[in-house]
Amino acid sequence: MASNKKYWKSIEELNPESSVVEALKQNEFAQPIPTDQFLGDKDVLEHSSTTRRDFLKYVGFSTAAASLAACEGPVIKSIPYVVAPDEIVPGVANYYATTISDGFDFASVLVKTREGRPIKIERNDLGGKIGGVNARVHASVLSMYDKNRLMGPQINGQDATWADLDQAVASGLEGLNGAEVILLTQSFASPSTAALVQAFTKKYPNVKHVTYDMVSVSEALDAFQEVYGMRALADYDFSKAATIVSIGADFLGDWQGGGFEAGYAQSRIPKDGRMSRHIQFEANMSLSGANADRRVPASPAQQAAVLGYITGSKALSDVPEGIRPAAEQAKRQLEKAGSTGVLVCGLPCPMAQKKVLNYNASIGSVVMDVTHPIMKFSGSSTAVQDVIEGVKNGRIKGLITA
Known part of the structure; x- marks a missing residue:
């Protein structure tokens, strides 16, 4: 069905005698388009018989032609293997076992490669305690593709x-x-x-x-060296823990190199109706504090007072009144847990770190391992x-x- 709608372009169309209406019919644009700036000589264009519709056809065709030309990829000449290596199959990934040590992390890893190019880093399940990897280890593969890295001396x-x-x-x-x-x-x-x-x-x-060390653990190293005679860090297997009391130690983050997440996750799985109990004393919110059963905000000075009370070097009266109930609860639950309890500390003080080592040794904590210490830091x-x-x-x- 034909449409009888009429679209008005100007108020001048109300006057049939107006010369403006006739001019608009002949020229769609009231002012000439400055096409001479990009289409060439103005004299040539003025005498051209090309209509606007033809011009749009040409533009559309040239755009399509340019798009088609861009779809053609560059020709790359390659020489195939005369005798292809058995270990390289196009499209099939290979895995290589190696280690990473970059001053932050140390781990046993598997590197996934395609045609000799590393594309992914995974944990090595056969690596034992050093098999855990974090986000930094996963991201380290990007350094192989850094065009700005030094290629030589x-x-x-x-x-x-x-x-x-x-x-x-x-x-x-x-x-x-x-x-x-x-x-x-x-x-x-x-x-x-x-x-x-x-x-x-x-x-x-x-x-x-x-x-x-970029992330210094010098105080903990000094304390361990004084107590055990070697510059290293105690290792912790949180999967064996029934009670965990942390004083300023973000052991789910970068505390002493990290890598304790897997053991902690195992201890948090309910088994026979029980799982580990975690109390966190800290100043700023951390990953460990966010996962704790009880998080107690405390300044570094207050944390030192709580540590002294738990280890027996200070009285309860030395602990600020606002956090005394939490300190009493932490000490009571550690004593109840016995050898399955563990106390960890992140205070940058050799004396505080020494107190923690001695306390864990006094309760015979099976969580702390000093026979196979962490040797990746020595700064x-x-x-x-x-x-x-x-x-x-x-x-x-x-x-x-x-």
Whole structure:
């Protein structure tokens, strides 16, 4: 059915005598479109017989042609294998077992690769205690695709060969013969790397090796070294815990390197109507505090008072009145749990860390393991501070970082 609707374009159409209406019929646009700026010579365009409809056809065709041309991919010439390796099948992933140690984390992992390119990092179930991985370990595969990472040695910002770098370092060390030189590195969990550092310092006796951890656990290392005679950290298996009391320790986060989530999750699964009890004393909200059965806000000074009360070095009256009931409950439940209880602490104080180690040893905690400690950290805040002062006063003449 035909439509009798009439669309008005201007009020001038009400007057049939108006010359404007006739002009609008002949020219759709009241003013000429400045097409000469992008279509070429104006004189040529004025004498052109191309209509607007034809112009739109040309534009549509050229757009379609450009789109079609863009769909054609580049030609990549490749040479196939004469004898293809058995371990490489296009589209089938391969897995390689390895370890990661980057100064933050240490873990046994499986690397998923396709045609030799790593695409995913997974935990190695055969890795035992070091099989756990966190988000940082998973994301470490992205560093392999960082186009800005160094591809080789550089001297003064310019690319160089390894031979040139070795010669420059050797000549620099010979020039500093007798002067104090510091080799500042992260903590290395690898015995081979430790042996190389030892051989380097043996060849250059004036070089002193100092380790620095980005996330310092120096106080806990100092306490463990004082109690057990080696610079390490106690390991914790929270799957064996019936009662967990944490004082400022976010053990579900990065506390002492992390990796305790799996054991904690096992202890939180109800078994025979029971599961672990978790009390958290902390100043700021943390992942551990969010998962605790009871979270008690407390300042660092208040946390120290609670720790002293639980370990027996302070009386209940030393604990602020507002958190006394929580402190009493924590101590009572730890005593009830016996060897299945554990006390952990995140206070940056060697004395506080020493109290925790001694307390867990006194109750015979099966959660804390000191026979197989964590060896991935060895940094010393005191030694690093001494290096900073030495550089400032000129005592240290050379600094090598790695």
